[in-house]
Amino acid sequence: MTLIDGKKTAAEIKEEIKAEVAGYIDEKDFAPHLAAILVGEDAASETYVAHKESDCKSVGMTTSIYRRSKDVLDSDLLDTIDFMNSDDDIHGLIVQLPLPRHINVDRVIDKIDPAKDVDGFHPVNIGRMVLGHSTYLPATPYGIMELLRRYKIETSGKNVVVLGRSNIVGTPLSIMLSRKANPGNATVTMCHSRSAGLKEIAANADILIAAIGQPGFVTEEMVKDGATVIDVGIHRVAAPGTKSGFKLVGDVDFEKVVRKAAYITPVPGGVGPMTRVALLLNTLKAFKLKTGIS
């Protein structure tokens, strides 16, 4: 059994990015710049944005946070995006989600210049992904593709089962893995809460991807011997007797499934760090496209 070490892999990629960014700073005297819009004061969103900021700093990228009150008008938010779209010094532009309910999130995302949409959420970038064209891939699926690539896990012709069909994980990952590419060329089945015979389908997977959002959902009998298991879930569950009183678990019953899998991602330290590094890869790409480095 091989533990897929997302933490280590992400650290390696960050070193690669850091060296590349340092080169651009030496050569051009400026660095990739990620700008984030943060609306309101949601604690989780604050944490996520702080992580993104520190990730950027750790590789030498510039960041800026545009804060808006939770009562911001739609029109003001759209104007802010317009302003940032036209600022040539900003290469990547993200809007931290979720937004307050009164905001039309689709209109906000549609407003982002696709060339700066390093979250890969803009419809035109999703369409490009479907067509197999160069684009910004959404962070979590992108991170998973990098793990498969770097661990040399064969996907061509394999049965891949994706549990969950969210717009940011299950759906784009299913599409990416079915493209004529490497990793890719897989036979992909996307399951969800309404899928009949889900357990049997999962048990037939060469590569099983759990992105269903339920702690311990994937049990031993749902995993084929020798399968690769990628766990996208991250949940805080009570753990009496530990110092913090809780622990982090994924969508997979790790302790038992680890006995059957050939490759498996842990939680934490699997997909999570790769999701974070994927945003840096996209920001670097946006910078290179803008500055004409190919």
Add this chain to the structure above:
Amino acid sequence: MTLIDGKKTAAEIKEEIKAEVAGYIDEKDFAPHLAAILVGEDAASETYVAHKESDCKSVGMTTSIYRRSKDVLDSDLLDTIDFMNSDDDIHGLIVQLPLPRHINVDRVIDKIDPAKDVDGFHPVNIGRMVLGHSTYLPATPYGIMELLRRYKIETSGKNVVVLGRSNIVGTPLSIMLSRKANPGNATVTMCHSRSAGLKEIAANADILIAAIGQPGFVTEEMVKDGATVIDVGIHRVAAPGTKSGFKLVGDVDFEKVVRKAAYITPVPGGVGPMTRVALLLNTLKAFKLKTGIS
């Protein structure tokens, strides 16, 4: 066994469209207008465009064909699209494919105003389809969804297997059938030439969709008893002794598979007529969006 009569269903939909269009002509004195660009003199393309023209006329829609020589410059073609984009009297705009090799087809499609892209080929419209937003669906998958809807074939929770991953049929259909919608909510597996165990996967399908482009590819043993079989293929094969010397067949070995299927589309007269009518539905939609009819 129920034969899914695409010819009859398409004729019914055309009557519905015709009545609606007649109402707009009475009320507003103008009709939906589909404009097509035809480059070169490819015989098959000529036929397809002639069909589109006659389909439009038969429901009271206006059509116009913009012909360009096979040597047209990229820039001239893009200018033509620009001109048509800005013509308020044109509601739907299509470019007949394939284009001559010297033309960058992606740039051409990107140039079409997404609001007029009634082929549903523009990346932003593909992205909207992935997100489940209102958009123009590509004609063949749209036609198949209409057949499933009108024949009340349950898709929710069912195993759907799509053979083929083309950008215009297999891929969009897989996405549509997995969305939270009706038809939809299916467990979709997309197979292709590199899929291992393709026959066994097909034989497990409640709904099997053949879009792999090989005459008679789907044999009896690949079909579960009581399955729904949708045949997207259309091939001209030699038929000695017939008047024309050929006959049309699909990707399915119809004569044998028909004994096992609960529902099946014939070739011809199944998916083909629905593909044609889907373009009319999209053109009608473009007209209604433009003129503010909801």
